Amino acid sequence: DIQMTQSPSSLSASVGDRVSITCQASQDITNYLSWYQQKPGKAPKLLIYDASVLETGVPSRFRGSGSGTDFSFTISSVQPEDFATYYCQQYDSLPLTFGGGTKVDVK
C-alpha cells in the first residue's frame, strides 16, 4: 500500500497568512494526487487534482505542486472561509489512500 504522510497535522493561522502543507508518498505516484477541503460535519470538497490542476470554481489562492513522492499545497492568503481540514489523496494504485489530514485553525 502507498502511505501518504501529511504534515503538519495542524497549524494556526491568521487571515491573510500564507499557509503550506506537505504530502509525501511512500513511492512514486507521478502526479496522481488530489487535495480536498473538509469543514466540520460536511463532505470533503475537491480543490486540486493531478497535483496542480485547480478544480473549476476554486479560488486561485489555492495552489498545488510537486511530482513523484513530494507534494505541497499552499493557500497564498488565508480567508475566513478557509479554516478547515485538508487532505491529500493518491490515486496511482489501489488501495486509494489519504493523508492523515491537516487542520487549519484560527491563531
Add this chain to the structure above:
Amino acid sequence: EVQLLESGGGMVQPGGSLRLSCAASGFTFSSYAMTWVRQAPGKGLEWVSSINGDDGSDGRAYYADPVRGRITISRDNPKNTLYLQMNSLRVEDTAVYYCGKSGSYYYNNWLDSWGQGTPVTVSS
C-alpha cells in the same frame, strides 16, 4: 449540477447488515466510476470500495482489505443509483459513509463530487 444523495445508514448490532444507497443526478451516471469513502468519528478519510463506469463492458469492482468479503458495491445505471451492501458488520465499521463521483470512467481518479454522507453505527 451534480448531486449525490446517500441513504440507508443507521444503527445495527455487530454481525448485522445494511444496504446503503447513493442516488445520483446531473451527469451521465454510467460513464463514471463511483466510490465509497468512510470516516470514523474524529478520524480521517478511508477508501472503502470503487466500481468502474459501466457501459456494458466493465463495471469492475474494487475493495479495501478491511471490508473485502463482507461488502459488495454495485450500481443500477437505469436508476442512477450506487449501492453498498454491508454484511457481518463490526464495531470498527462505525463511520459516516460518503459516496463520491470519480473524475473519469475508471476508479483510479480524483473524486470531484461527494454526497452529504450517511452515518453507520455498529454497536450492541
